[in-house]
Amino acid sequence: MHAIATADPLTRLYRDHHGWLQGWLRRRLGNAHEAADLAQDTFLRIVAGRHVPAIEEPRKYLATIARGLMVDRFRRHSLEAAWLETLAAQPEPQAVSPETRALILETLCAIDRMLDELGPRPREIFLLAQFEGLSYAAIGARLGVSVTTVKKHLARALTQCLLLAEGC
Structure with missing residues (x-):
């Protein structure tokens, strides 16, 4: 019990909110695998920041990061689709x-x-x-x-x- 009480802020944030975040993402994306990936990416973004700030509203904080990652992912998929469409329109298929x-x-x-x-x-x-x-x-x-x-x-x-x- 003592180990749980003294867990670092990132561990507590992950333990307390990862399941909620993954469910929140799954409802928005309609895909459990993408939701799991984006939930992990959200926490990786926090780790990359090298510290967990004092968060008053952790779910709002996580949702904000996850929304940005969703936008990045949708934008990337859109660019990829446009590029593949352009490539397919070329006279000879390009390998x-x-x-x-x-x-x-x-x-x-x-x-x-x-x-x-x-x-x-x-x-x-x-x-x-x-x-x-x-x-x-x-x-x-x-x-x-x-x-x-x-x-x-x-x-x-x-x-x-x-x-x-x-x-x-």
């Missing part, structure tokens, strides 16, 4: 090794995070220029902004892409 596939998906996720950090307007301008091939004038007309604004936002996004590429 891609698992390693190359993992690197491409990691790069896509990093670009997605970087674009999110820029904000909605630069993100939209970047996507219109890169994926729809629109000119500065066409982007400006579509979004109701000047060509100068389009150039400024696109330059910022491309600079971030270059910085991201240098970091890889």
